[in-house]
Amino acid sequence: MLWSDSFLCDVVGFCVRFACVFACFLFLRRGNPRHARRMLRTIAGELRERVPFEAQAPGEKIVFPQKGEFAGCDASNSVHVDAFLYDDDAVDQLVDAGKLSRSYCTKCGSQDTRELTFVSHSISHSQARFIFRDALPPLDSSTTVVDVGSRLGALLYAGYLYCPSARFVGVEMSDYFCKLQEEIIAKHSFGDRINIVCADVRSQGELLKKADVVLLNNVFQFFVDEAGQQAIWRFLRESIRKKGALVISVPSLQEALEQAGLAGDKILDGWLEKVELAYPLNDDGDPDEESDALNVHMYTVL
Numbered sequence: 001m002l003w004s005d006s007f008l009c010d011v012v013g014f015c016v017r018f019a020c021v022f023a024c025f026l027f028l029r030r031g032n033p034r035h036a037r038r039m040l041r042t043i044a045g046e047l048r049e050r051v052p053f054e055a056q057a058p059g060e061k062i063v064f065p066q067k068g069e070f071a072g073c074d075a076s077n078s079v080h081v082d083a084f085l086y087d088d089d090a091v092d093q094l095v096d097a098g099k100l101s102r103s104y105c106t107k108c109g110s111q112d113t114r115e116l117t118f119v120s121h122s123i124s125h126s127q128a129r130f131i132f133r134d135a136l137p138p139l140d141s142s143t144t145v146v147d148v149g150s151r152l153g154a155l156l157y158a159g160y161l162y163c164p165s166a167r168f169v170g171v172e173m174s175d176y177f178c179k180l181q182e183e184i185i186a187k188h189s190f191g192d193r194i195n196i197v198c199a200d201v202r203s204q205g206e207l208l209k210k211a212d213v214v215l216l217n218n219v220f221q222f223f224v225d226e227a228g229q230q231a232i233w234r235f236l237r238e239s240i241r242k243k244g245a246l247v248i249s250v251p252s253l254q255e256a257l258e259q260a261g262l263a264g265d266k267i268l269d270g271w272l273e274k275v276e277l278a279y280p281l282n283d284d285g286d287p288d289e290e291s292d293a294l295n296v297h298m299y300t301v302l
């Protein structure tokens, strides 16, 4: 059967219109917060299937901190519950189902129990949302965001989904987590704006010098000993030098530096200045103490 010219024109016209509508649909979804939230939940579900419950790499060495909020934590009194994989509701469900305990017994068989400390090695969904939607200014296509110690990639995926133009680089020293991030990036076609550098951040001075935004979420506390942390913080002070660049830190840099046994004021002096953030408020108009966004802090390079 021969197709007439007009029929072919109709078919081509329909295909072009369909492609335009589909392209518009994809474009409008980029940066759409509801789409971002849904996608992040989907990715968290995919990661839960791939990693062990405590979301640690095989043989990963955890260095329990000697100072700060987590001083005194060890394998007997703390449990690793990844906040990107398990939000508060998911944790409640695990506790209700008897799969996770909130307390441990100090004398076996007795009711003399203590609260377990929950330690997360990823950003939570609400903190990521606060960082990209409330804390940072709009990021355009000339912006490079570097996540130091990107692990599961939570901050990278959140950045990609909430900020439709910026480019993201995750630096991670664990091969296991680099491969995992590469798989998720390939699966969701995030490779146009996310790159993973599988290396120790100390070899990435040039990248840090060009970064417009540097993300530091509890990077070294559980992974590097005190002497190592001190060397890394001195390296970061030398490398994060782009005037006006922004640094996001969880917890505050003052706290992170003091945990590393450094004098916070001395390191920050002449390097970074704090930027005040508009934190979520409670019904009385005060910063909402229940919100984990309060642990997010922002600085600008002087």
Ligand SMILES: C[S@@+](CC[C@H](N)C(=O)[O-])C[C@H]1O[C@@H](n2cnc3c(N)ncnc32)[C@H](O)[C@@H]1O
Pocket: 084, 120, 121, 122, 123, 147, 148, 149, 150, 151, 152, 153, 154, 155, 171, 172, 173, 174, 177, 199, 200, 201, 202, 217, 218, 219, 220, 223, 224, 232
């Ligand atoms: C707390 S996790 C941060 C996860 C991620 N940025 C997020 O917010 O979800 C810290 C990660 O930093 C990595 N890390 C620690 N020291 C590093 C270094 N010197 N170079 C590269 N990665 C490092 C660890 O392997 C770990 O996966």
